[in-house]
Amino acid sequence: MMARRAMWTVILACALGAAGAAAPRSTTLTVGGAQRRAILNAVRTPVEKELKQKVRFRVDHLRSDGEWAFFFGAPQSAGGRAPDYRKTRYREAVAAGAFDNGVSALLRKRGGRWRLLTYVLGATDVPWEGWPKRYGAPRRLFP
Numbered sequence: 214m215m216a217r218r219a220m221w222t223v224i225l226a227c228a229l230g231a232a233g234a235a236a237p238r239s240t241t242l243t244v245g246g247a248q249r250r251a252i253l254n255a256v257r258t259p260v261e262k263e264l265k266q267k268v269r270f271r272v273d274h275l276r277s278d279g280e281w282a283f284f285f286g287a288p289q290s291a292g293g294r295a296p297d298y299r300k301t302r303y304r305e306a307v308a309a310g311a312f313d314n315g316v317s318a319l320l321r322k323r324g325g326r327w328r329l330l331t332y333v334l335g336a337t338d339v340p341w342e343g344w345p346k347r348y349g350a351p352r353r354l355f356p
Contacts, residue, residue: 249275252282255327260288260334264296270316276354282320282327283339283341283354303335313337318331319344 239314253270261268268288275284288296298307306312317340318332330348333340345352 232253243291248277251327252277252284252320255329256284256316256332259332260316263334264288264298266296266300267291268296269293273315274356278351278354280322281350281354283344283350284316284318284320285341285356286316287314288316296323306335311337317341319348319350321348321350 248327252275253272257268257270267290269291270284270286271289272284274286276282290296298304298312303312312335313335316332316334317332317336319331319341320327322328331344341355344350345355
């Protein structure tokens with residue numbers, strides 16, 4: 214009886230130790246959270262500057278482990294439609310059907326602030342495929 218209890222104690226200790234030693238988890242950020250808002254604002258600033266108009270985001274994928282964050286979604290006007298691309302450098306690509314109304318962004322938290330490392334607007338492929346290797350970002354953040 215004592216040997217069996219000791220064996221289970223060792224097994225439980227090993228299991229808990231392995232779980233504690235695991236890499237930090239990434240989580241999907243929920244609506245209304247301060248971290249989500251900070252990440253989206255860090256992406257919004259350059260997107261609005263590039264498009265020369267205010268945008269909101271439809272969030273399709275947003276994960277963070279507290280240090281890294283990956284966002285994929287779509288910019289929208291206040292009315293929930295795609296931004297007006299007619300006055301942007303993307304107008305010809307949109308007209309030709311070679312533009313996807315999506316934003317992919319990789320961020321890293323430094324000095325208590327989310328900093329945008331890179332983003333791609335309108336890609337018709339998977340622009341983040343090489344980001345884990347290029348930036349050292351955890352693969353678990355990406356779809």
